[in-house]
Structures are given as structure tokens and as C-alpha cells.
Amino acid sequence: MFNGKSIFISGGTGSFGRNFIRRLLEQYQPKRVVVFSRDELKQYEMQQTFNAPCMRYFIGDVRDADRLRQAMRGIDYVVHAAALKQVPAAEYNPTECIRTNVNGAENIIAAAIDNGVKKVVALSTDKAASPINLYGATKLLSDKLFVAANNIAGEQQTRFAVVRYGNVAGSRGSVVPFFSKLIADGAQELPITDERMTRFWITLDHGVQFVLDSFARMHGGEVFVPKIPSIRIVDLARGMAEHLPHKNVGIRPGEKLHELMVPLDDARMTLEFEDHYTIQPSIRFTSVDVDFAVDKLGERGRAVGEDFEYRSDTNPHFLSVGQIADLHAKLSV
Template identity: 60%
Template sequence: MSEQEIKIDIDGKAILITGGTGSFGKRFVETVLKNHKPKRLVIYSRDEFKQYEMQQTFDTKTYPCIRYFIGDVRDVERLKMAMNGIDIVIHAAALKHVPAAEYNPFECIQTNVHGAQNVVMASLANNVEKVIALSTDKAASPINLYGASKLASDKIFVAANHFSGEKGTKFGVVRYGNVLGSRGSVLPFFRKLAAEKAKQIPITDPRMTRFFITLQDGVDFVLENLTRMQGGEIFVPKIPSMKITDIASAIAPNIEQKTVGIRVGEKLHELMIGCDDARVTLEMNDYYVIQPPVMHWKNDYYMKHGAKSCVEGFEYSSDTNNHWLDSSDIKEWLKQFDEKELERNA
């Protein structure tokens, strides 16, 4: 049976999103308000100014289901209070800047690891139905603290299913690569240099490759997985790879590319599924599922929907991906990804 007709069933549900004022959070809120009818949509984050700004677009008069909740994921009691009556939790709050995490390890661990634990505890305390936490390709065989902290977070969410048991809260993880155009990413940076008519465009390493996903595809993938999740899965979408040099050529074809060297904590290629995880990974039509070590599922949803095991030695890596966008594909794609879209991603 194909999964084509997967129906996202969140109407009438009370949803809370941690990090609701971030790039992902704003697009998630926009999408849910446009296409669904949630009972409540709670935005949970720390900075009142970001919430104030978001209220200029998503005000509580026009959207009476919205609640703006100031809170820190480090504060379990506040999370428990915010999750009162909540059915679905999306955990997007994180510290995600690689060098900042290296320099401030205690802060990174408190938000990304203790925060994950707190989200699990508060979800269990409130008998939340489903929880999806966002992860990153940097969590697969991590070489920096950001990736390592997200790997620890992934482990916490996968293991949380043991505490809730068969009928309790289901916890799952969505892992994907760089969000094209997100704040601080290479696309707005290259565009700025092109607009300034810079003499050179810095390339860390001409061999470098990355996975890319659009913000909207990331949001849609999370929503789909809310429907199919059984508990304990790490969902990985099949997404294209790009060479950094092709992105630069697409944006600034006339600017010389200068190799500046790979930075500390950066990989040449990103990995989404390592070969050891691949042994327990199922391949679906347009995504992979890394299965948990202990499954509490009776209903084997994935087998019923055409799952295949990955071949021995398989790795899902940005350099060996079979789906690529070259410079002209990126140019085509950028035509749709105009300034307005970039602003919406920021």
C-alpha cells in the first residue's frame, strides 16, 4: 500500500511548539494555521520581543487558538504548566550555532540535552499523545558539541518510549540537513556578497557537499510523521545534495571563488545515517526510518507500506547521495526563492 494519501490529522488538537519564534517555528505556525484547525497552538520560547514581533503577524484576535507562552526549556516546572491539556508537542528549541556551542559547552548542554529531558518529563507528566523533536545531520557521528548534544537529545527521545509504554506518549525524532536560506546559512551570505559586488567569495573547501531542504519541506515532513509515527523512530527525508561551489556559482557566477580552509568542527561531507545505524534502517519511498533498539509497536506500519531494509554497508551521506542539484538546478530553484521567501525564513 502506498503512503501517497497520508492525511495529517491535527484538527481539534492542542499543539505546543518549543522554539515557536524560530525559523522552523514560524513556518510551522503559518502552515498549521493555513491548512488545519488546531484547538490551541502554544508558542513556547524565552524572548518576549521575538514573541511580540510574531504577534504582529499571528495576533491572538485573528487567530484565537494561539497562545504566547514565555518559558525556557531548562525550566521543567514551566514546561509542565505550559503542557497542561496539550495533545502534541513539537520540540524545535535549540542552541544551534556550532562555534557558540564549542565556546559555551555548559549552555549548549543545558538547552539541548537537559532541555530535551525536561520536554520528555513534562510530556509524560501531562500524558501528551505525541512528541516530535527536531534533529540535524550533525548528530550522526558528531564531531562538534552541537551535533553531540543533538545526538544525546535524539537518544533521550527514542528512549522516552520505554517510560511511556505501549499506550502512553509516543516520542519520535525528525533529522534533516541544512535548511536552505535559514538564518546564518550560506545562501543569504553568498547573496549578500553578490549584492555588494565582492571581489571574492570564500569557499571553505571546493570538495565540500551538504544536504539541503527547504523550510516548508521540513515543516511538511514533521507534520506527516506526526501521523505515521509509532514511537521511537528517527525519520530522515530523502533530500538533495549540493556542492558548495555550485551554490556559489549559481548565486555569483562572476565572482572568483577563494578557498579559505575547512573550519574547526566542520565536516567535509555531512552524514545523515551512518553504516551502523543503516543496519536497523528501513527505506521507504521518500524517506528513511532508523528503528529504535526496542520497539513497542504491534502494528508494523512500515512493512505494510513497502519498507525495504538497507543493504549492508549503506550510508546516507551528502557526497554519495544519488540525488544532486547542480548549479543550473540551483539557479532555477532560486528564481522561486525570492527575497520575500528569504525574509520569511529569517
């Protein structure tokens, strides 16, 4: 579906953006790929690797509505990956986080509608489900905006959906590079917030493919949640450095013991498919009767039980220490 099409990705110089564009260029022949981000240096460095004739690099901020409209001219598909993501930084700089994550989402929506974009997929996070920190709250607001955007579009055919998943293995700013640096620097122990802590875990490759699949699946208004494994943080530390002891440092402000991707209150709107869950919009925005139980690929889902939750601690699929060690070895290559 991307052959001969123009694709725009906000936050395109990040871990997800680079891997998404690599996959896009390997599997398709896009007409144009627009990388939209704030950092001139990261764009320069990225151009050394991604220099195909179809590549375009726009310096800009999602807070700038006019620049977004300009950059999205002639675009068919949009991936919105730009966000302020660090939980402590968001708590300390709440207004800045809101401007990027919430106002930026509004600007992406308006620019997409104004330019007649076909489909938009916005990346979300497990922290948006029953949020307890500002970052999660802004991403929940962003999710709601993108779902509601299918109504805001009016007679325009632009459709919006959300992809929500957990911690990305090895992404910048995550625990894996943090532990890796400590190990490389000769640390005598690894800091563990709480030995009971669990997290959802997804590789960049899986996340990229899931986003590509979501473009093909979407009617508009869905929140797509992949079925992915969980890890215990203590097992992650063992898998990366079995010889090092651990030091309990306590849960940081704004941090959960376990993460959640489908809250109990969303169970009545949730459908289970073979490899993912779909949270349907609670309010239908068009006069067209959409059957979300059958997606655009013809895949069929079924309703989950009213007591359903998708939590990292009750997830039936956990990675073992050995599997984590193998995954870390692959990431280190």
C-alpha cells in the same frame, strides 16, 4: 489529525517554527497553538503576523522544567525545535549548549509525559550522525533521549519520534543568508571552505511537510530521515553569484567535508520507504510487537543493505547550478 487539537512548538519563533505554524493554520483548524520561546521581541514581531484567536505565546526556556509543564497543559502534539545550533558558539560555550540541547530535551520529555501529550516529534540534524563537534554530540544525545522516552513513558500513551534532516535552505544563520548579505554589500569574492564540500539540502516547506507527515506515520521510537538532494558548496556559490570568484578559506573547526544522515552502523536497523528512511529503535521498549516496516499510514518499507550509508557525497540526487539558482530566486521573493 490536527483539527480541534492543541499543538505546542518549542523554539516557535525560529525559521522552522514560523513556517510550521503558517502551514498548520492554512491546512487545519487547531484549537490552540502554543509558541514557546525565550525572545520577547521575536514573539512580539510574530504576533503581528500570526494573531489568530487560537494563538498563544509563552515566554520561557526549555531549561525551565516547571515553565514547560505549565505551558504544555492540555496539549495534544508537541514539536521540539528549540536548540543552540551554531557550531563555533557551542564549542566556545559547551555547558550552555548541553543545558539547552540535552537537559532541555529531558525537560520536554518529562513535561509531555506528565501532561499526557499524545505525540512528540523532535527535530534533529545530520550533524548528530557520527558527530565530530559538540553541537552534533548534544543532538545525538537528544535523539537517544527521545527514542528512549517511549520506555520512560511507561503506562502513559505518549509516543516520541525524531526527524533528522540536513541544511535548511534560507534558514536564519545558514550559508544562504550569509552569501546573500555579502553579495548585497558588494563583495568581490565569496568564501568557500573547501571546493569538495557537499551538504544535504532541504527547503523549509519540505521540512515542515515531512514533520507533519511524521506525526501521522510514527509508531514511536523512529528516527525519520527524508530523501533529499545534495549540493556542492561551490555550486551554491555559483548559483547565487555566478560572476563572483571564490576564495578558499579552509574547513572550520568541527566541520565535516561531507555530511551523513544514516551511518553504516545503523544500516541493519534502517528501512527504506518511497520518500524517506526510517531508523528503527535498536531496543524495543514495549511488550507490543511493532512492525516498523509498515507505518501508521500503511506505507511499506524494506530493509537496506548492510553496507548502506546515506551520505551527502554519495547521494544519487544532486542539485545543478541552475536548479540552485532557481531555488535561490524563489527564496528571495
